[in-house]
Amino acid sequence: MDERPEELLVEEARKGGREAFAELARRHERRVHGVAMRMAGNLSDADDLAQEVFLTAWKAIGSFRSGSSFYTWLYRIAVNTSLTFLKKRSREKNRAPFDENLPIGTPAHGLAPGPEATSAMNEITVRIGEAVMALPVHFRAAFALVVDQGLSHADAARVLGCSENTVSWRMHKARKLLQARLKPYLEEVRS
Amino acid sequence: MRCGMARKRLSDELDGALRPGRKPGVEAHLRACAACRSYRDGLARIQAGAALRDTRPPEFWAAFERDLGAKLVAAEKDRRTVLDPVPSRLRLAALAAAAAVLVGFAVWYALLRPGTAVTEAWVPYEDVLDPLVEAAEASPEIAALIDKEIRASIEEMTPVPDTDAVALDAADPLFWEGLSDDELQAVVTELENETGRGGPR
Numbered sequence: 001m002d003e004r005p006e007e008l009l010v011e012e013a014r015k016g017g018r019e020a021f022a023e024l025a026r027r028h029e030r031r032v033h034g035v036a037m038r039m040a041g042n043l044s045d046a047d048d049l050a051q052e053v054f055l056t057a058w059k060a061i062g063s064f065r066s067g068s069s070f071y072t073w074l075y076r077i078a079v080n081t082s083l084t085f086l087k088k089r090s091r092e093k094n095r096a097p098f099d100e101n102l103p104i105g106t107p108a109h110g111l112a113p114g115p116e117a118t119s120a121m122n123e124i125t126v127r128i129g130e131a132v133m134a135l136p137v138h139f140r141a142a143f144a145l146v147v148d149q150g151l152s153h154a155d156a157a158r159v160l161g162c163s164e165n166t167v168s169w170r171m172h173k174a175r176k177l178l179q180a181r182l183k184p185y186l187e188e189v190r191s
Numbered sequence: 192m193r194c195g196m197a198r199k200r201l202s203d204e205l206d207g208a209l210r211p212g213r214k215p216g217v218e219a220h221l222r223a224c225a226a227c228r229s230y231r232d233g234l235a236r237i238q239a240g241a242a243l244r245d246t247r248p249p250e251f252w253a254a255f256e257r258d259l260g261a262k263l264v265a266a267e268k269d270r271r272t273v274l275d276p277v278p279s280r281l282r283l284a285a286l287a288a289a290a291a292v293l294v295g296f297a298v299w300y301a302l303l304r305p306g307t308a309v310t311e312a313w314v315p316y317e318d319v320l321d322p323l324v325e326a327a328e329a330s331p332e333i334a335a336l337i338d339k340e341i342r343a344s345i346e347e348m349t350p351v352p353d354t355d356a357v358a359l360d361a362a363d364p365l366f367w368e369g370l371s372d373d374e375l376q377a378v379v380t381e382l383e384n385e386t387g388r389g390g391p392r
Contacts, residue, residue: 018263025259029252034243043247047255055262124240132241146206147241153208164208172202179233186233 038144039082041133075159131181139174192220
């Protein structure tokens with residue numbers, strides 16, 4: 001295990017150090033994969049997206065300004081790559097618009113979890129995952145960064161290129177939509 | 192506080208983004224509003240159930256890193272392109288264009304910029320006036336002399352009103368038609384003041 005501090009690895013990678021970059025990728029691969037998974041909605045696409053994110057970062061690391069936060073920069077690439085991917089595949093175009101009256105058992109388009117995912121997640125996680133996938137993409141990106149990755153509104157705003165207030169409103173609206181969609185299920189759990 | 196604002200602040204609180212001063216207001220609202228208490232409980236359940244779990248075995252990550260390593264090697268050429276995105280020929284052309292613009296600006300500034308002639312013409316007057324002012328300050332007689340000369344030159348420069356021409360213009364009906372209502376009224380008032388009679392109405 002490479003114990004070098006991240007700043008040093010970034011500096012070496014900027015100078016062309018492939019090993020240093022591979023170590024950076026090792027440190028961040030799960031988080032990047034998590035963002036890709038939340039955005040793409042399935043493991044297969046998330047695997048490809050995560051690879052693409054690191055490849056893009058490697059090609060562009062010469063333009064990374066030392067002194068900035070590497071993980072914020074990497075998350076930004078992850079979100080942008082995911083959005084481009086979703087646009088290219090016309091997922092958003094074909095996906096049914098958010099419908100709070102949609103029966104809970106109906107998975108959103110492209111979200112049917114694979115057997116490994118189904119076995120690992122309990123029911124509420126699956127339901128919530130479906131509901132998050134049905135959110136508009138910008139709400140989903142904010143949700144992925146703030147809830148999944150634990151970023152502050154300020155950091156998420158830097159990643160998404162918007163204001164903290166915008167992140168705050170997107171989170172509020174995302175939660176309102178999730179509540180509306182999951183209401184019958186949440187009431188069932190409560191009773 | 193309205194329910195909408197309380198719910199927005201509950202969302203901020205979950206993200207650790209609620210300002211401390213706003214918490215008591217939210218809590219007071221929650222004590223009074225059962226719907227918002229239920230909403231808060233729902234948010235907490237969603238938050239707890241939303242966590243993504245890493246379901247991939249360690250072998251997956253080892254293979255992921257191997258694949259990525261191979262792609263990094265293959266992308267070495269592209270990476271250099273990113274580090275040096277502008278070809279040297281283009282860079283030279285851009286530098287030459289910038290130099291040409293700079294030289295052009297320098298020539299314009301030195302020879303053609305407006306105001307040059309005025310500045311050059313003005314400097315000798317200052318050179319002449321300064322000793323005169325000093326002399327006038329030193330001697331009241333010279334000051335009186337200079338004052339006399341200045342008054343005489345002002346009188347020379349002041350145009351003598353051509354009374355015949357004004358009278359001729361005023362006699363022309365088109366002269367009055369060319370004036371605006373305000374100008375006409377001003378002339379009328381002036382005529383009344385001077386002659387005690389009104390002008391054309």
